[in-house]
Amino acid sequence: MMLSGAEIVVRCLQEEKVEYVFGYPGGAVLFLYDELFKQDQIRHVLVRHEQAAVHAADGYARSTEKVGVALVTSGPGATNAVTGIATAYCDSIPVVIISGQVPTAAIGQDAFQEVDTVGITRPCVKHNFLVKRVEDIAPTIKKAFYLAASGRPGPVLVDIPKDITVAKCEFDYPKSISMRSYSPVSKGHQGQIKKAVQLLMEAKRPMIYAGGGAVLGNAAEQLTKLTKLLGFPITTTLMGLGGYPASDRQYLGMPGMHGTFEANMSMHFCDVLLAVGSRFDDRVIGNPAHFAEEPRKIIHIDIDPSSISKRVKVDVPIVGNIIDVLDEMIRAVEASTRRPEEDTLATWWKQVEEWRRRDCLKFKHDGEIIKPQFVVQKLWEVTNGDAFVTSDVGQHQMWAAQYYRFDKPRRWLNSGGLGTMGVGLPYAMGAQFAHPGSPVACVTGEASIQMCIQELSTCKQFRLPIKIVNLNNRYLGMVRQWQQIFHGGRYSESYMDSLPDFAKLAEAYGHVGLRIDKAGDVEGALREAFQRKNDLVFLDFQVDPTENVYPMVQGGKGLTEMILSAEDL
């Protein structure tokens, strides 16, 4: 049977078992929306801004193991989506974005709502396509889903001119796809795995450092098993939180710029470092020259060869699917009679525990003023550490990462790579759609939340009972912190005057708004919010405006050169 291009797009999405499409209609995608209207297998979520459509699809993907889908129109629809696409790209999140394009004959004519979407998005997608024939729609969408989810995942954009959605052809969805130019590695090199295991057994001061790849590669279980088997200390990066249970004794917290004292010291002074799906980001290792001063052997497992030896020279590179490589390593360790020497390991642990006793995350908490860290701690308690937590970008993001102890993967959603303010609420929407009965909290700040605040309207339409934890300090907190430390306290444009009354604003959107001024009211407010199972509750916490995030490694400094508290300034 002959189907129109628009029908084919919808049929392809159905074949891919897509539950939700996050999008916004417009001229170039009218035929696609007409076909969405005629079916009920795929639910369309009407956002209020295309940026949020991609963020929500991205949040849906992060909180599940599925591919998120966004649909936007040509021109401004596509350009609004770019921030969302770049955000997903920087964190390797599988998202398929379908964008409308002006009719083929109008391309290049400066038509109404025309932009070169494929050109604009090229540097921030894993791949993109401009579909030029209706016959190409099905194989292209098949490729898009395959590319997005396989290898190192990432966003893939399919740009479809309006006339192609009208043209007709036979529909046949390919069962599988093979591309001669694309064949991601899966199995790790046997010899390298053997070498790695041997190195781990001989280690005197071993350390495991896992990143977002461990979470995205669904390898948390294997990572935990291997770490337990070896008895080594482990740290997980901002993107890797939940990849190993934070409540476990072997866990040292997050490394890096705002990492714990014990994680950073162990990273620096270990003699064998096992890096799992992490990329030695500048926010993690600080100054690479300082990091290289201390001799250590590095084993690096990653699906992407270009991540290996990019910033830090690696001794044993292993390219492969993390889950497969870790399984092989577990088998090799179990089969071996050798074990790391107990006394040596005990001595190392003694040192690590000594570092841990610095209790670097302690904060002064007295009186009625609300400490932001305290709010996150209480959030963790009230939700039994089992919520999906999203954040925006800034101080609140770091506090959420430091004080909410994630025991499970895919529970922590934030923009680690691009650092996009405004992701928190749409991420929470994506997570709530994916997990309708589960508690979802968006930890944000009064600045970040305003970058996608229009989505409160989407939340009302779809009755999403998200809890917004607004750590309101009236400042662009992280900017203010840097200005305090590095710019002589000249707070250039980091104070936000004329903030809205967020409780009333939430009410105007049809939600519940609460303003909390006193520390004594924090827990009660959180409990009340989570008891309201069907309501979105906007909790506007008036927190200490002078609080800073510690520990802190200044840009350009080494991992061990930490500012631990205000007294170190």
Added chain:
Amino acid sequence: MRHVISLLIENESGALSRVSGLFSARGYNIESLTVAPTEDPSLSRMTIVTTGSDEIVEQITKQLNKLVDVVKVVDISESAHIERELLLVKVRATGKDREEIKRTSDIFRGHIIDVTDASYVIELTGTQNKLDSFLGALDASLILETVRSGICGIGRGDRVLKV
């Protein structure tokens, strides 16, 4: 260090911009880049001349390999290989200069492929060095226009870059 990278890429619109975009986005150098379809019209072959430390060139080849449209990447300058570039140069050729230019062109095994009463167009292929030397041997004031193709490269012996 100078490196010559050869690659096969799907012959699709936008393929060239994916490669050139990668170089500009990551701050890699391109000294020259040539591209044309191969005997299999679905594939294009590119020769890129770049410079950088070993670490950077390793990243360049990894990043090129990561492009979904790229089928194969080889740093042909890692072993014995041949490089050739085409030069077309238009020179003012009048009076006694005509003989002199013809002689110089012959020495470099160039061909005069267009003649007017006041000018020649000379065609010359060779390595970058040879072309540079030829241009150096000509009286600079006589050169009206030059155009160079950038180099094409191929490995010597049995080594073959093919799908």
